[in-house]
Amino acid sequence: MRSIRVALFAATLASSALAAVSLAAEGTDAENASPIYGVTIPEGYRQWELIGPAQEAEPLNELRAVLGNPTAIKAYQSGTLPFPDGTILVKLAWKHVQSTEFEPASVPGAATTVQVMVKDSKRYPDSGGWGFGRFINGKPVDEAQHQTCFACHEARVKGHDFVFTRWAP
Amino acid sequence: MRSIRVALFAATLASSALAAVSLAAEGTDAENASPIYGVTIPEGYRQWELIGPAQEAEPLNELRAVLGNPTAIKAYQSGTLPFPDGTILVKLAWKHVQSTEFEPASVPGAATTVQVMVKDSKRYPDSGGWGFGRFINGKPVDEAQHQTCFACHEARVKGHDFVFTRWAP
Numbered sequence: 001m002r003s004i005r006v007a008l009f010a011a012t013l014a015s016s017a018l019a020a021v022s023l024a025a026e027g028t029d030a031e032n033a034s035p036i037y038g039v040t041i042p043e044g045y046r047q048w049e050l051i052g053p054a055q056e057a058e059p060l061n062e063l064r065a066v067l068g069n070p071t072a073i074k075a076y077q078s079g080t081l082p083f084p085d086g087t088i089l090v091k092l093a094w095k096h097v098q099s100t101e102f103e104p105a106s107v108p109g110a111a112t113t114v115q116v117m118v119k120d121s122k123r124y125p126d127s128g129g130w131g132f133g134r135f136i137n138g139k140p141v142d143e144a145q146h147q148t149c150f151a152c153h154e155a156r157v158k159g160h161d162f163v164f165t166r167w168a169p
Numbered sequence: 170m171r172s173i174r175v176a177l178f179a180a181t182l183a184s185s186a187l188a189a190v191s192l193a194a195e196g197t198d199a200e201n202a203s204p205i206y207g208v209t210i211p212e213g214y215r216q217w218e219l220i221g222p223a224q225e226a227e228p229l230n231e232l233r234a235v236l237g238n239p240t241a242i243k244a245y246q247s248g249t250l251p252f253p254d255g256t257i258l259v260k261l262a263w264k265h266v267q268s269t270e271f272e273p274a275s276v277p278g279a280a281t282t283v284q285v286m287v288k289d290s291k292r293y294p295d296s297g298g299w300g301f302g303r304f305i306n307g308k309p310v311d312e313a314q315h316q317t318c319f320a321c322h323e324a325r326v327k328g329h330d331f332v333f334t335r336w337a338p
Contacts (some may be wrong), residue, residue: 053222104226108337168277
């Protein structure tokens with residue numbers, strides 16, 4: 001029992017040290033969090049399940065994919081609306097480029113933005129319960145861009161809890 | 170100890186019964202396996218990680234997303250070529266339709282095909298180590314369509330171990 005306790009203590013110490021290193025490498029919270037909302041890029045999001053792909057026409061000309069954390073996936077699959085607190089959606093976007101290997105295909109080019117929606121109805125009562133973050137190269141874009149997020153979602157998809165993306169069947 | 174053994178035995182029985190029910194519901198292996206290759210749709214693939222989205226022009230006019238099992242993801246992330254035996258890639262495809270909610274966006278419509286590549290160098294020595302399966306509504310398409318798979322992959326992406334899809338960064 002004593003050896004287990006010692007091992008746990010050592011693991012906790014190591015974990016704290018790693019967290020400190022990670023924070024130093026990634027910058028401060030203020031640098032990484034979106035204006036207005038304080039949303040950050042969630043750890044491990046690239047491993048989350050696919051909700052669906054999308055394409056955005058010119059001038060952006062992007063291929064996109066929206067991934068969701070387990071709370072999001074469960075809500076989509078059960079058709080739960082509004083999405084529960086804890087839901088996180090991440091939209092990855094890339095330039096949409098012609099495949100050099102197959103004429104009819106177009107594929108992801110360079111990554112452009114990562115966009116995040118976090119549901120927390122207590123923290124974000126004035127934006128439908130959602131916090132928004134738009135990131136380029138891992139850093140949030142400016143406040144002016146973040147001021148446009150909710151207005152557009154509210155105007156267009158209020159009936160789907162302010163979320164554009166549907167489950168790709 | 171005896172109670173653990175009994176519990177394990179009961180769990181095994183229950184698991185076998187569930188497997189039998191599942192097989193009956195999904196049809197026989199012969200009905201579900203692709204011609205030539207005997208590839209089936211892998212269980213749980215919709216939960217696999219995203220490798221990347223793509224778009225296919227007319228006449229197919231599709232949005233697509235390629236997912237990979239853990240062996241595939243590990244190979245992509247480490248740049249391992251050829252892909253190791255056990256790699257499975259699944260391409261989901263949907264009709265590419267205009268969003269009714271946002272003019273510049275287009276989104277997945279009805280599902281069209283699911284296409285599977287399985288790496289097994291011993292089983293598929295004549296097709297670069299890959300078995301192919303193309304499915305519509307969960308059932309494999311005919312032999313003639315499966316005869317075209319490897320020839321196209323060999324002609325165009327031999328240098329990437331016969332795989333078109335790259336990791337979306």
